[in-house]
Amino acid sequence: MIRSATAADLPHLPAIEVAAGRPFRAVGMDAIADDAPPSVSELAEYQRAGRAWVATGDDDTPIGYALALVLDDSVHVEQVSVDPAHAGQRLGAALIDEIESWAAERSFPWLTLTTFTDVPWNAPYYERLGFRVVPADEMTPGLTAIREREGAHGLDSWPRVTMRRIVGSALPTQPNGRDTD
Numbered sequence: 001m002i003r004s005a006t007a008a009d010l011p012h013l014p015a016i017e018v019a020a021g022r023p024f025r026a027v028g029m030d031a032i033a034d035d036a037p038p039s040v041s042e043l044a045e046y047q048r049a050g051r052a053w054v055a056t057g058d059d060d061t062p063i064g065y066a067l068a069l070v071l072d073d074s075v076h077v078e079q080v081s082v083d084p085a086h087a088g089q090r091l092g093a094a095l096i097d098e099i100e101s102w103a104a105e106r107s108f109p110w111l112t113l114t115t116f117t118d119v120p121w122n123a124p125y126y127e128r129l130g131f132r133v134v135p136a137d138e139m140t141p142g143l144t145a146i147r148e149r150e151g152a153h154g155l156d157s158w159p160r161v162t163m164r165r166i167v168g169s170a171l172p173t174q175p176n177g178r179d180t181d
């Protein structure tokens, strides 16, 4: 189930982030695996603003989460993490769709994100979900600032890219409302 995060969910989220980071070791990106997860107080800022969502298991405990922020005229997907023990159930895609619904309700035209170009579950995955690289001349000041901040944090040690998806482009479109999956 996908739902808005509650304050009680927050202590579960750093461990999800650490677990989701582990596969980066297998592709030689140990520094990403070792990156400290966000603190509960950082997460609380998103949760209080209504921009944190969780994917939950049968007992309603979070097994994945996503954070978003408003950036220029778009909604930026700041983080999507799913515990690898629960990977491959489309939870990542569902969390992104939840952010998209939030953006659609507020009439934002784009979802944006930054990600690693060559990591199989990053840019190639987002491309399958309908995201496309933002052309250099369409980078907004907010996106440029995020890329600069990430570069200063060492993330540009590997090829990185900014992507966007038109809000509404991946939502169910069939007249009977059935999801196309």
Ligand SMILES: CC(C)(COP(=O)(O)OP(=O)(O)OC[C@H]1O[C@@H](n2cnc3c(N)ncnc32)[C@H](O)[C@@H]1OP(=O)(O)O)[C@@H](O)C(=O)NCCC(=O)NCCS
Pocket (backbone or CB within 6 Å): 020, 021, 023, 078, 079, 080, 081, 082, 083, 086, 087, 088, 089, 090, 091, 092, 093, 094, 115, 120, 121, 122, 125, 128
């Ligand atoms: C990216 C992530 C959120 C996907 O979560 P998920 O619930 O497994 O996502 P889905 O079930 O919707 O899709 C999984 C996709 O990722 C791919 N994938 C996941 N782990 C993979 C791995 N280790 N190697 C290769 N592909 C992988 C799967 O092949 C699948 O692709 P497809 O179904 O489009 O063919 C999750 O892998 C994750 O938390 N990763 C670590 C954090 C991260 O990189 N976040 C994104 C950048 S901030």
